[in-house]
Amino acid sequence: MTRKHSKYESGCPVAYALDIFGDRWGLLVIRDMAVKGARTYGELQNGWEGISTNILAQRLKQLEEAGILSKSKDPENGRSYIYALTQKGRDLAPVLADIALWSAKYNKAGHAMTGFSDKVRADRDGVITRIRAGKLP
């Protein structure tokens, strides 16, 4: 991620990853694609958290530059683009899965969604394998 605040550059693996998706929206965009199957700008715009249009556009560009996702023209609709996670992006499945497990354990809110975390709890390896294969969890 090309932030003005210089990248961490510490060489630590956690820092390296956070340089790519350690902002407010990066991992949520990736989640929308991996877990919900979002593929277009409009679908991502209609995500659960209400990302701003300028931030979404910027994030998509940065994640594309980081090799996390790819952007191609939609052959069936000249106005639309298709965004897809690359293998590099899909390989973040274990991170998403374990974050969901952690949250399921500690989030006491009554309105918490449990679909994804329930699936992970039931079959963590299966969920990860499917996301890595480009399928829904």
Place this chain on the structure above:
Amino acid sequence: MTRKHSKYESGCPVAYALDIFGDRWGLLVIRDMAVKGARTYGELQNGWEGISTNILAQRLKQLEEAGILSKSKDPENGRSYIYALTQKGRDLAPVLADIALWSAKYNKAGHAMTGFSDKVRADRDGVITRIRAGKLP
């Protein structure tokens, strides 16, 4: 995390977690404690990435409020406090481990640290168990 930009509130587990550590520094503070064994403000201040003093103070307070870490007076040094990850914080070990593995696979920088990710690659469960038990990986 009490950010003015309203919390996501979507109910999604990933969003719940990012509300707590989805800022620029949260997960790095947690890493410093889990992976390096940092326990004092000074040790955290001397982290690999150069966090600002005001941000560190603020983050420690927020993470304490979120139940990720605890703060207690150092009985041997009246000027110092000891910060320790709670079980809730230590339960983020799988997330840290997965991030490290992912980065080891995709970070091509020659100066990348490989200690933690090598340990995870060799024995992911062992690393997670040790961190969860409050030990170093």
Place this chain on the structure above:
DNA sequence: TTTGATAACTTGCATTTTGCAAGTTGATAG
């Protein structure tokens, strides 16, 4: 063909977060 709708952004400005660097306060050591 024209008109209206739509997808994907872009733009201008406001608010919030992070960064820099100096400063303060309480505790310790000599």
Place this chain on the structure above:
DNA sequence: CTATCAACTTGCAAAATGCAAGTTATCAAA
């Protein structure tokens, strides 16, 4: 007592995010 240290705090600047209106290219219908 003075000097040093640990843990912040403070004031301001820079960067990131949010809001809401706007623009452009493409598609669909009349």
